[in-house]
Amino acid sequence: MPDDQLSDHALIEATRGGDEAAFGQIISRYRSPITNYLYRFLNDYEEAVDLAQETFVRVYFALERYHTGYAFSTYIYRIATNLAISELRRRKRRRLLSLTGLFQNDEDGNGNAEFQPPDDRQLPDEELVEDEQSKVIARAIASLPEKYRVAVVLRDVEGRSYEEIAEIMELGLGTTKSRISRGRGLLKDKLEGYF
Amino acid sequence: MDRNKEDLSFEEQRISELIGTLKQVDAPGNFDVRVRSRIAAGRPAGIRSYWRPLVAGLATAVLIGGAGYLGYQSVSRQPASSMTAATSPQPITAPTMSSPAAVALNAPPAESVTSPNRTASSPVKKGRVDRSADAPSATGGSIDEALKDTQKVGSGAPGRIVTDPQAKADVSVISVLSMIGVDASWNGMGWHVISVKNNSLADRSALRAGDVIDAIDGKPLTNDMKFSGRVTGKSLHIVRDGGPLELSLRP
Numbered sequence: 001m002p003d004d005q006l007s008d009h010a011l012i013e014a015t016r017g018g019d020e021a022a023f024g025q026i027i028s029r030y031r032s033p034i035t036n037y038l039y040r041f042l043n044d045y046e047e048a049v050d051l052a053q054e055t056f057v058r059v060y061f062a063l064e065r066y067h068t069g070y071a072f073s074t075y076i077y078r079i080a081t082n083l084a085i086s087e088l089r090r091r092k093r094r095r096l097l098s099l100t101g102l103f104q105n106d107e108d109g110n111g112n113a114e115f116q117p118p119d120d121r122q123l124p125d126e127e128l129v130e131d132e133q134s135k136v137i138a139r140a141i142a143s144l145p146e147k148y149r150v151a152v153v154l155r156d157v158e159g160r161s162y163e164e165i166a167e168i169m170e171l172g173l174g175t176t177k178s179r180i181s182r183g184r185g186l187l188k189d190k191l192e193g194y195f
Numbered sequence: 196m197d198r199n200k201e202d203l204s205f206e207e208q209r210i211s212e213l214i215g216t217l218k219q220v221d222a223p224g225n226f227d228v229r230v231r232s233r234i235a236a237g238r239p240a241g242i243r244s245y246w247r248p249l250v251a252g253l254a255t256a257v258l259i260g261g262a263g264y265l266g267y268q269s270v271s272r273q274p275a276s277s278m279t280a281a282t283s284p285q286p287i288t289a290p291t292m293s294s295p296a297a298v299a300l301n302a303p304p305a306e307s308v309t310s311p312n313r314t315a316s317s318p319v320k321k322g323r324v325d326r327s328a329d330a331p332s333a334t335g336g337s338i339d340e341a342l343k344d345t346q347k348v349g350s351g352a353p354g355r356i357v358t359d360p361q362a363k364a365d366v367s368v369i370s371v372l373s374m375i376g377v378d379a380s381w382n383g384m385g386w387h388v389i390s391v392k393n394n395s396l397a398d399r400s401a402l403r404a405g406d407v408i409d410a411i412d413g414k415p416l417t418n419d420m421k422f423s424g425r426v427t428g429k430s431l432h433i434v435r436d437g438g439p440l441e442l443s444l445r446p
Contacts, residue, residue, distance in 0.1 A: 155211075
């Protein structure tokens with residue numbers, strides 16, 4: 001059977017058996033969904049691509065520990081989510097550190113060479129030029145607290161089911177629905193002009 | 196896409212629709228190649244790592260031997276009435292060290308002799324560890340550091356990292372990690388644990404090779420940050436298998 005017709009689990013098994021092409025098929029299947037998910041989560045394309053690649057690297061090196069009791073899509077989204085949350089927290093800490101100037105490991109002695117908060121720029125890629133409404137929506141999503149942002153992006157950007165989102169976030173179904181609803185409520189306040 | 200069967204209010208429905216208008220972005224054309232390249236770059240690290248435990252083991256053996264020799268020298272030169280002084284927290288002084296090896300082992304860490312000017316002029320290298328600047332750490336730190344750690348952590352105090360509060364020089368992250376039995380390298384996102392010394396503080400706290408340490412007591416770690424003065428660490432924030440985890444340091 002051609003690789004593109006095999007299930008995710010079959011591809012994982014084949015990769016474990018040394019079939020590198022099978023892992024190539026996994027990448028091919030999930031590279032854009034994961035990149036899109038991370039892009040909408042972080043609102044930074046370059047960072048999204050970097051973390052998406054890191055997601056596949058983590059998956060590859062953890063193949064032996066992957067249990068097929070989980071849907072692979074849930075597994076890979078969970079890894080991507082955890083990486084994205086770690087990145088957000090790292091950004092937050094760096095902002096804090098840049099303000100407090102606690103460290104002195106810079107090049108020019110002014111205490112902030114390494115801890116400048118990264119900007120939330122988007123790549124000037126023509127494919128990414130979005131209209132004003134899209135930019136406003138993207139910024140509104142990016143301003144949500146992470147726990148609501150994960151839920152809303154998985155639901156309304158990625159179209160994942162409540163059950164799958166609950167598994168990715170390792171939460172109960174009720175809490176998951178509540179977070180999606182709360183996240184949308186926060187977005188409503190930020191996007192009032194579009195009602 | 197599972198957008199059906201939701202009983203939404205008008206506002207929620209509208210928000211969901213607005214978000215649904217966002218354009219889907221694709222991965223760049225060279226995505227697969229870059230993933231393959233990163234995977235390939237990860238493998239040599241695994242192959243290289245075979246010698247690290249060996250070096251760490253040898254360094255530990257030399258350190259223990261040196262510490263034992265110094266301890267024996269201190270005890271043998273003390274009158275019986277002052278035997279307890281041999282176990283006091285006072286650093287072992289130079290006169291007891293006669294061999295070149297012992298002198299080298301008791302030398303202060305490279306960081307402690309690094310002038311601020313040197314630090315300031317060093318280029319910041321993301322994703323790389325300047326091993327030469329951390330040479331003492333590769334041998335497990337100085338004897339003074341090792342003794343301080345053992346005395347303070349092993350005396351029934353809560354598990355924690357403790358550096359010398361009187362130290363005027365800065366201590367690098369790799370030195371602090373070395374004090375708790377961790378050999379790690381900076382991977383661009385955190386300190387990737389290469390090995391954990393058996394029965395060290397890190398080992399007892401369930402840290403494993405492969406974990407990535409990104410914060411101590413909630414303080415984020417970077418490649419080249421320095422700790423100055425007293426540093427107490429009671430917990431490590433790590434990433435394990437892609438997931439964040441908080442480890443309490445156990446005595």
